[in-house]
Amino acid sequence: MALKDIVKAHIRDLEPYQPGKPIEAVERELGISGSVKLASNESPLGPSPKAMAAVQQAVANIHRYPDGASFDLRRKLSQRLAVGEEQLVFGAGADEILELLAKILLGPGDECVFAWPSFAMYPIVVRGMGATPVQVPLDRDLVHDLAAMAASVTERTRLVFVCNPNNPTGTSIGADDLDRFMSTLSEDVVVAIDEAYADFARRRDFPDALSWVARRPGTIVLRTFSKVFGLAGLRIGYGVADPELADYLQRARHPFNVNRLAEVAAAAALDDRDYLEKITRLNASGVDYLSRELRDLGIEVWPSDANFVLARTGSDVYEKLLLQGVIVRPLGGFGMPDHVRISVGLPEENERFVKALRRIREVEA
Numbered sequence: 001m002a003l004k005d006i007v008k009a010h011i012r013d014l015e016p017y018q019p020g021k022p023i024e025a026v027e028r029e030l031g032i033s034g035s036v037k038l039a040s041n042e043s044p045l046g047p048s049p050k051a052m053a054a055v056q057q058a059v060a061n062i063h064r065y066p067d068g069a070s071f072d073l074r075r076k077l078s079q080r081l082a083v084g085e086e087q088l089v090f091g092a093g094a095d096e097i098l099e100l101l102a103k104i105l106l107g108p109g110d111e112c113v114f115a116w117p118s119f120a121m122y123p124i125v126v127r128g129m130g131a132t133p134v135q136v137p138l139d140r141d142l143v144h145d146l147a148a149m150a151a152s153v154t155e156r157t158r159l160v161f162v163c164n165p166n167n168p169t170g171t172s173i174g175a176d177d178l179d180r181f182m183s184t185l186s187e188d189v190v191v192a193i194d195e196a197y198a199d200f201a202r203r204r205d206f207p208d209a210l211s212w213v214a215r216r217p218g219t220i221v222l223r224t225f226s227k228v229f230g231l232a233g234l235r236i237g238y239g240v241a242d243p244e245l246a247d248y249l250q251r252a253r254h255p256f257n258v259n260r261l262a263e264v265a266a267a268a269a270l271d272d273r274d275y276l277e278k279i280t281r282l283n284a285s286g287v288d289y290l291s292r293e294l295r296d297l298g299i300e301v302w303p304s305d306a307n308f309v310l311a312r313t314g315s316d317v318y319e320k321l322l323l324q325g326v327i328v329r330p331l332g333g334f335g336m337p338d339h340v341r342i343s344v345g346l347p348e349e350n351e352r353f354v355k356a357l358r359r360i361r362e363v364e365a
Contacts, residue, residue, distance in 0.1 A: 010108075010130045018120070020329050026322060035325035036352055038343040041167070041197075041308050043230030045282065045346075047265065048275040051231065054268035055261050066260035073267040077238065080270055081210065087240050089249045090258045094196055094224040094237030098161075099125045100249045101192055101220070105158045106131035113152050114161035115144045117168060117334035119194065122161050131158075142169040142302055142310070146181040153189060160185070163194040164209070165201055168331055168341045170304030174205040182212055182219075190218045190245065196237075197306035199228035199276070200283050206305070210240060217242045225262075227307060228279055229269040236262035283307045286344035293354045297361055308343045317360060324356040 004012060020039030046052075070090045078085040091097045098121055106112060106129040114122045116135035126133040136152050139145040144166060153160065162181075165172040178193075185191060193209040209221045224237035236258055239249065269275070290309045294301045300312040308329075315337045318330040329341040342353060 008130065010127055014124060014127055016124075018333060020327065023327065026325070026327055033325075035327060036345060036349045037327045038345050038349060038353055039327045039329040039341070040232070041227060041306070041341075041343045042232050043227065043279060043307075044286075044344065044349065045230060045275070045279050047230040048269045048272040050272040050275070051229070051265040051269040054264040055234075058261055058264045062260055064260070065256050066258060066263055068255050070258055070263050073263050073270075076267050076270055081240060083210065083213070083240050084243065086243050087213070087246050089239045089241065089246050089253070090263075091237050091239070091253065092235040092257055092259075092262075093226060094194065094222045094239070095121050096253070096257060097220075097222050097237060097239040097249070098122070098192070098194075099128070100252050101159060101190065102126055102129045102131070103252050104248050105190055109156065110158045111154065111156045112159040112161065113149055113157055115149060115163065115166065117331070117336060118161070118163045119167050119196075120333070122163075126159075132156075138166075138169065138171075141171065142166075143171045144173050146173065146177055150181055150184045153185065157189050160189055160191045161194060162191065163196075164207065165197040165305040167197065167306065168308070168329065168334060168336075169302055169310050170197075170306040170308055170341075171302055171310075172201055172203060172206065172305040174203060175207040176205065178207040178209070178212075182216060187216065187218055190220070191216070192220050192222055192239075194222045196222065196224045196227055198223065200280060200307050201305035202284060203305055213240055213242060218245060220245060225266045225269060228276060229266070230275075230279070231262065231265055231269060234259070234262040234265055236266050282346075283344050286347070286350050289347070289350055290342055290344065290354070294357075297357065299357075308341050310339060310341055312338050313340050313357070314338055317357070320360050321353070321356055324359070326353050326356045328353070 023035045023037050102125040108130040110131040112126045113134045123133040136149045212219045220239045220241035226232035291301045302310045331339045
């Protein structure tokens with residue numbers, strides 16, 4: 001009997017996550033050098049100096065297992081967020097918390113509702129448990145259609161994902177819209193509000209999602225240290241949930257799932273307020289610059305509360321930019337073949353992208 005005959009059918013049918021191309025791969029394939037990567041929503045500044053110093057100090061102890069309870073980080077973060085320590089669940093990136101939610105809630109016959117296009121891991125973790133993803137199209141402005149999502153919830157729905165701000169569009173929903181949506185849902189449904197990009201949001205009515213954790217059992221807010229804190233390579237994220245839900249997630253997670261260097265870096269990064277202010281200012285300036293320059297080129301751009309912008313550039317721009325050593329994220333896999341997602345880089349990287357795009361447009365003219 002072949003291996004494929006004994007592997008579960010829903011695993012065989014999974015489409016694996018496709019990450020953005022690393023600089024090394026692009027330069028190797030095209031025989032070029034000096035490329036810039038604006039594809040994976042990484043921090044252009046790198047990690048906080050305090051986080052780097054903490055990692056360097058902890059390296060000498062990497063022969064020891066990490067603190068499985070993440071005691072120092074847990075205490076510091078609970079104080080920062082004004083939540084109970086027992087409400088925090090840590091993972092190897094927020095992705096692992098998504099998988100833990102699927103693990104404890106979903107199986108064959110169950111459904112999970114989420115907007116689409118949205119984070120590519122949602123359908124993967126759902127299908128990985130043999131459950132059914134229910135993808136609700138974004139509205140005409142590429143924003144979550146919360147009314148349609150609420151209408152898609154059935155007696156088989158166990159889990160709802162809300163990505164705010166949304167990836168890959170950068171669009172967001174406001175507090176009143178989220179409140180109305182949450183108020184319509186049965187407490188039999190767990191709601192996961194994915195706030196990976198919330199630190200970049202500038203809209204004045206951005207929701208206080210954590211308040212729903214206190215008000216509604218079966219609610220969890222997901223956040224990450226990969227984006228605004230610049231620790232993507234260390235893979236650490238967390239969820240804030242009501243104590244009962246957090247307890248079930250703790251039972252399902254692997255021991256020592258967060259490595260020692262990630263723990264100390266995250267704890268140190270929380271203390272570096274100057275770094276956070278610097279990266280959010282840099283990001284706001286970059287979003288405004290990219291949006292303005294793209295519109296000047298006649299390219300449609302969507303408002304963004306994240307650290308990237310969505311643009312309708314045409315289906316062939318991604319490959320043409322690659323030839324100039326500029327890596328952005330094509331969105332054909334999201335059903336958006338004419339769009340790309342451009343991560344905010346350093347000012348000189350953003351300018352290089354714009355100049356490369358201008359050259360492409362000049363050749364096409």
